[in-house]
Amino acid sequence: MKSYTNIEELIELFEAEIAELNSKIKTLKTKPKSLNEEILLKYIETASTGKTKEFVRAKGVQSGSGSMFSSADVSKLVKDGAGDVSEGLLTIARQVGVLTKRKNKSKK
Numbered sequence: 001m002k003s004y005t006n007i008e009e010l011i012e013l014f015e016a017e018i019a020e021l022n023s024k025i026k027t028l029k030t031k032p033k034s035l036n037e038e039i040l041l042k043y044i045e046t047a048s049t050g051k052t053k054e055f056v057r058a059k060g061v062q063s064g065s066g067s068m069f070s071s072a073d074v075s076k077l078v079k080d081g082a083g084d085v086s087e088g089l090l091t092i093a094r095q096v097g098v099l100t101k102r103k104n105k106s107k108k
Contacts, residue, residue: 023088024092027089027092028041028044033086034082035061036084037085039055039056039077040085040089040090043093044096047099047100048100049075053071053073053074056069057069078097
C-alpha cells in the first residue's frame with residue numbers, strides 16, 4: 001500500500017482501489033468480442049497456459065502458423081496482446097501471469 005499522511009489520504013487511496021476493482025469486475029463481466037478475448041478469459045479463469053491451450057484446441061482453433069495451438073501461443077497472446085483485445089482484459093491476464101509465477105516460485 002502507498003504511504004499516506006492522514007486519514008483523508010488513506011480514504012482516497014481506498015476509494016481509488018475500489019474504483020480500480022470495480023473497473024476490473026466490469027471488464028470480466030463483459031462478453032468477449034473476439035476469440036482472443038475468449039482465450040484470455042479462459043486463461044484468467046484457469047491461470048494455466050496448458051488448460052487454456054486444451055480449451056482452444058477443443059474448439060478446433062489453430063495457431064497463426066497453422067499448427068496446433070500451444071501453451072507458447074497462449075503466453076505470446078498474454079505478453080504481446082492483439083488488436084482485438086481490450087487493454088483492461090490484457091492487463092488482468094498479465095497480472096494473473098505474475099501471480100502464477102510468484103505462486104510457482106514459492107512452491108520450489
